[in-house]
Amino acid sequence: MAEEVLVPAARRDAEPIRRAFGAGAAGWWGRAGAGLRGYRLIVGMWIRSTMAYRASFVLAVCGNAAITFLDFVAISIMFTHVDALGGFTLPETALLYGSASASLGLADLLLGSSERIGSRIRDGSLDTMLVRPVPVLAQVAADRFALRRVGRVVQGLAVLAWAVSRLEVEWTAAKVLLLPVMVVAGAAIFAAVLVAGAAFQFVAGDAAEVQNSFTYGGNTMLQYPPTVFAKELLRGVTFVVPLAFVNWLPALYVLGRPDPLGLPDWAAFASPAVALALFVPASLAWRAGLRSYRSTGS
Amino acid sequence: MGVDAGVDAGVDAGVDGGGPEVLIELHGVEKVFAVRRRAGLLRREKHQVRAVDGISFEVARGEVVGYIGPNGAGKSTTVKMLTGILTPSAGRLRVAGIDPARERMRLAHRIGVVFGQRTTLWWDLPLKDSYGLMRRLYRIPRARFAENLERCVDRLDLGPLLDVPVRQLSLGQRMRGDIAAALLHDPEVLYLDEPTIGLDVVSKAKVREFLRQLNAERGTTVLLTTHDLQDIEQLCGRVMVIDHGRLVYDGTPAGLHAAGAAGESERMLVLHLERELPAVCVEGARVVKVEGPRQWLAFPAGASAAPLVAQVAARYPLSDLSVREPDIEDVIARMYAGRG
Numbered sequence: 111m112a113e114e115v116l117v118p119a120a121r122r123d124a125e126p127i128r129r130a131f132g133a134g135a136a137g138w139w140g141r142a143g144a145g146l147r148g149y150r151l152i153v154g155m156w157i158r159s160t161m162a163y164r165a166s167f168v169l170a171v172c173g174n175a176a177i178t179f180l181d182f183v184a185i186s187i188m189f190t191h192v193d194a195l196g197g198f199t200l201p202e203t204a205l206l207y208g209s210a211s212a213s214l215g216l217a218d219l220l221l222g223s224s225e226r227i228g229s230r231i232r233d234g235s236l237d238t239m240l241v242r243p244v245p246v247l248a249q250v251a252a253d254r255f256a257l258r259r260v261g262r263v264v265q266g267l268a269v270l271a272w273a274v275s276r277l278e279v280e281w282t283a284a285k286v287l288l289l290p291v292m293v294v295a296g297a298a299i300f301a302a303v304l305v306a307g308a309a310f311q312f313v314a315g316d317a318a319e320v321q322n323s324f325t326y327g328g329n330t331m332l333q334y335p336p337t338v339f340a341k342e343l344l345r346g347v348t349f350v351v352p353l354a355f356v357n358w359l360p361a362l363y364v365l366g367r368p369d370p371l372g373l374p375d376w377a378a379f380a381s382p383a384v385a386l387a388l389f390v391p392a393s394l395a396w397r398a399g400l401r402s403y404r405s406t407g408s
Numbered sequence: 409m410g411v412d413a414g415v416d417a418g419v420d421a422g423v424d425g426g427g428p429e430v431l432i433e434l435h436g437v438e439k440v441f442a443v444r445r446r447a448g449l450l451r452r453e454k455h456q457v458r459a460v461d462g463i464s465f466e467v468a469r470g471e472v473v474g475y476i477g478p479n480g481a482g483k484s485t486t487v488k489m490l491t492g493i494l495t496p497s498a499g500r501l502r503v504a505g506i507d508p509a510r511e512r513m514r515l516a517h518r519i520g521v522v523f524g525q526r527t528t529l530w531w532d533l534p535l536k537d538s539y540g541l542m543r544r545l546y547r548i549p550r551a552r553f554a555e556n557l558e559r560c561v562d563r564l565d566l567g568p569l570l571d572v573p574v575r576q577l578s579l580g581q582r583m584r585g586d587i588a589a590a591l592l593h594d595p596e597v598l599y600l601d602e603p604t605i606g607l608d609v610v611s612k613a614k615v616r617e618f619l620r621q622l623n624a625e626r627g628t629t630v631l632l633t634t635h636d637l638q639d640i641e642q643l644c645g646r647v648m649v650i651d652h653g654r655l656v657y658d659g660t661p662a663g664l665h666a667a668g669a670a671g672e673s674e675r676m677l678v679l680h681l682e683r684e685l686p687a688v689c690v691e692g693a694r695v696v697k698v699e700g701p702r703q704w705l706a707f708p709a710g711a712s713a714a715p716l717v718a719q720v721a722a723r724y725p726l727s728d729l730s731v732r733e734p735d736i737e738d739v740i741a742r743m744y745a746g747r748g
């Protein structure tokens with residue numbers, strides 16, 4: 111008792127840790143449930159309001175898909191001059207392109223709005239979210255939900271489907287299963303990066319740019335075969351910011367190619383675990399960020 | 409700091425007859441901000457700002473309390489701590505028995521918040537879509553929602569505005585829309601941060617009348633920060649003055665004037681003469697400031713300005729004039745003067 115009275119500051123510092131780990135699974139699930147429900151409601155409302163202008167929505171989706179598709183046109187043009195890129199054929203590169211694009215598209219569709227949190231912090235409008243009975247992350251992610259971003263997902267999946275139809279691969283059950291797992295786990299990895307990026311904006315105002323280099327920059331990198339990049343870069347995106355698990359490692363397994371870094375086959379199936387592991391630091395960072403907002407004010 | 413003075417007698421929801429129930433409770437609450445200042449090229453100095461420096465008070469259910477003070481006194485910081493937006497650095501704070509910082513979401517169901525400077529509505533959506541979303545986020549039963557919405561729409565004249573996106577509303581319309589949004593879930597406490605700032609006279613009157621009815625009929629506890637002395641005089645049974653993070657007055661609005669220098673607040677007649685003149689001399693007012701052709705005359709707030717204007721106009725070359733109502737800063741300044 112006496113000890114507690116003597117060290118109130120230390121107790122306060124321990125509070126976020128106690129809340130993150132010690133609050134009990136029930137509390138965590140309760141918050142997650144409330145977050146999903148709030149997210150669903152807010153997103154539903156934005157979709158309804160978008161659908162009020164159906165024609166403009168269709169145009170926006172088509173425009174979105176067309177612009178992202180130009181990326182792939184650029185890659186195809188490259189292949190009119192060369193037969194292979196880093197030893198990868200066009201359908202093989204298309205597999206990488208389509209999966210990376212679909213993963214980033216999904217993450218961006220579901221959580222992309224969180225990028226705007228920086229301006230909400232600066233103008234203080236985050237305050238209004240803190241007085242609503244919905245977890246702030248859910249509100250931030252659902253804010254102005256833009257269904258038109260589905261364009262990138264559609265385009266990515268289309269390229270992926272084309273690649274699968276052209277690939278000369280012996281399809282096993284594991285390889286077939288790995289395709290959807292790769293897209294979903296890849297999206298989850300990008301989502302964790304988006305959450306961490308949003309958290310970082312509590313500390314640094316321009317953190318959105320840093321985050322973009324990981325999401326959009328990472329996406330551009332993952333669209334090309336890993337064999338065209340330097341080993342140091344590959345190590346960085348495998349072991350430091352594990353973007354290689356978004357699509358490179360699973361895709362290499364599907365294509366029956368060895369990992370340039372010599373990782374074993376099972377690494378191809380590790381993407382979901384990597385995504386889950388990334389969410390731990392990302393959500394801790396988010397909580398720390400939100401807490402720092404709540405103690406510094408605006 | 410007790411609730412001895414100015415408890416609104418209108419509603420006494422005393423649960424067990426043992427006096428009014430305490431709804432808001434602060435005990436030695438502090439808020440210290442660490443501010444980083446650039447000192448040199450890379451070096452940054454860190455220093456501390458005490459925005460709220462040990463505040464204690466209680467508010468009983470059904471009170472209407474004005475929370476006033478100069479800019480930067482700590483008003484908004486206190487309200488932010490009471491709503492769970494900010495975490496106090498020290499002290500104990502309870503709203504309806506809930507620690508706001510720890511159970512922000514549970515508290516959200518029991519309080520309503522209106523920020524004068526920013527909206528809690530969804531900027532791009534029609535007002536009624538925002539309300540519909542509120543209903544679902546707060547899990548308000550349909551019948552209750554319909555009833556509350558109808559009352560707000562009726563009394564705040566929101567009918568024609570329901571289909572208008574929030575960004576197209578005028579400030580006064582938006583404020584009314586925001587007040588309605590804060591009340592749909594039947595909060596026990598309503599916080600208003602500068603609810604009448606920037607509003608025209610008609611909108612102000614409408615907002616005040618609505619808040620009065622809300623308190624009288626539903627017993628909603630209201631805590632508002634304001635710069636407008638009329639908000640206090642027309643609405644609040646109790647007023648708290650905060651300055652430099654400390655509570656310097658807690659009592660009735662009438663007592664606030666008594667704590668001031670002259671016992672009664674003064675209005676100001678600002679004269680624009682055609683040329684520079686020595687201080688004018690008129691009955692019932694005294695010149696407090698001369699600045700070029702402009703002169704400031706203080707006169708009792710209860711007196712009419714008309715005879716003064718007539719006197720001045722008859723004897724001096726007057727080009728323009730205006731009357732300034734007493735504001736919070738004046739009252740507080742005079743409070744200090746009266747003390748010293």
